[in-house]
Amino acid sequence: MPMRFVKHLVSGLIVLPVAVMAAPEAACDKPLYLTFDTGHMGVAPLIADVLKREQVHVTFFAANEATKTDGSSLDAQWAPWWKARAAEGHEFASHTYDHVYWRGDVVVKGQEPSFKVRPSAGPRNGQQFTMTAAQYCEEIGRSEDRLRAITGKEPLPLFRAPGGKTSPRLLAAAKACGYAHVGWAPAGFLGDELPSEKFSNQRLLDQALANIRSGDILLAHLGIWSRQDPWAPAVLEPLIKGLKERGFCFRTLRGHPDYASWARKPK
Numbered sequence: 045m046p047m048r049f050v051k052h053l054v055s056g057l058i059v060l061p062v063a064v065m066a067a068p069e070a071a072c073d074k075p076l077y078l079t080f081d082t083g084h085m086g087v088a089p090l091i092a093d094v095l096k097r098e099q100v101h102v103t104f105f106a107a108n109e110a111t112k113t114d115g116s117s118l119d120a121q122w123a124p125w126w127k128a129r130a131a132e133g134h135e136f137a138s139h140t141y142d143h144v145y146w147r148g149d150v151v152v153k154g155q156e157p158s159f160k161v162r163p164s165a166g167p168r169n170g171q172q173f174t175m176t177a178a179q180y181c182e183e184i185g186r187s188e189d190r191l192r193a194i195t196g197k198e199p200l201p202l203f204r205a206p207g208g209k210t211s212p213r214l215l216a217a218a219k220a221c222g223y224a225h226v227g228w229a230p231a232g233f234l235g236d237e238l239p240s241e242k243f244s245n246q247r248l249l250d251q252a253l254a255n256i257r258s259g260d261i262l263l264a265h266l267g268i269w270s271r272q273d274p275w276a277p278a279v280l281e282p283l284i285k286g287l288k289e290r291g292f293c294f295r296t297l298r299g300h301p302d303y304a305s306w307a308r309k310p311k
Contacts, residue, residue: 072293074258077300078102078284079228081139081204082109082117084267088125090277091266096132098284103297104129104266105204105226106187107139109165112267116165118187123194130195135296137202137226141186142166146209150174157213164206177217184223200297200307202226224306226297229260234283236264236275249279253286261300 080091080102095102106126108118115121118141130136142163150158159180162172175183184203191199203223205214215225235248256262264276284294297303 072295074290074292075295075299076256076258076287076292077261077297078294079105079204079226079261079263079297081105081263081265082107082143083265084110084112084269085117085122085125086112086267087274087276088122088266091280092125092129092132094277094281094284095134098281098288100284100294101133101135101296102294103135103137103200103202103226105137105139105202106191107143107165107206108141108187108190109143117266118190118194126191126194127196130197135298136191136195136197136199137204137297138184138187138191138199138223139204140183140206141190142168142183143206144175144180144183145206146211146214147172149211149213151213157217159211159214159217177220180214180217181221181223184218184221200303202297202303202307224303226261226303228263229257231255231257232260232262234262234264234275234279236271236279237268238271240271240273240275245273245275245278248275249283249286252279252283253290256287256292258292261297 078100082105104126106118108116111117111122113121118126126136143165144161144163147160147162150160156177158174158176160172161175161180163169187203188199191197201222201224203218204226208227210225218225231252234252235243238248264280268275298307
């Protein structure tokens with residue numbers, strides 16, 4: 045368990061440092077698992093402020109996507125932001141490095157399966173091509189490696205496929221190289237990708253507060269290009285407050301019953 049050390053000044057004498065155990069998280073009967081995927085990062089600082097203010101820990105799934113700062117979400121400019129989140133106790137996992145969408149399986153008798161893919165970031169943005177299972181695992185690992193380098197923290201052995209698009213063969217290939225896939229609950233789709241002219245922030249807030257149930261994995265983003273009226277932080281803070289008032293508490297995926305034992309496995 046992590047610990048910190050304190051020095052006391054008593055009567056002009058310095059007492060030797062004493063180990064103080066960090067307080068464990070309170071018991072949680074109605075856990076929720078809030079997760080964020082990368083995006084244009086335009087609201088990332090505001091989201092971080094809300095999470096810190098509300099003392100909520102989340103799991104970030106990171107890809108190296110284009111940002112509003114004319115860079116990418118895992119570049120040197122954003123490295124301090126990610127490192128600060130690690131210091132606050134958040135968890136991290138891969139969203140594939142180039143935000144690679146699965147488009148279909150390629151099955152040839154007698155050969156290992158491969159996959160049609162199309163990245164939406166990186167040098168092959170918008171191109172469709174084929175990846176072997178090993179290449180797809182490398183793609184997951186590139187994001188994991190970058191997160192480890194910039195946060196100083198070991199990412200969880202989890203990944204989220206862009207758009208949640210997968211196949212049984214893709215999931216089996218990822219598990220074979222040490223990664224479990226994380227989707228989201230139906231009510232956990234928080235709607236920040238939806239057009240704001242049809243789905244107002246108030247509508248999305250009301251819908252989430254009415255439908256979210258204990259154990260749900262919730263999904264939002266660090267900035268969505270297509271939504272004109274940003275979901276975050278306008279919905280995020282009242283949503284967290286409202287869910288807390290309903291007796292919910294927030295945990296990272298490190299403690300999720302479906303992933304806790306997997307997270308402890310060596311890859």
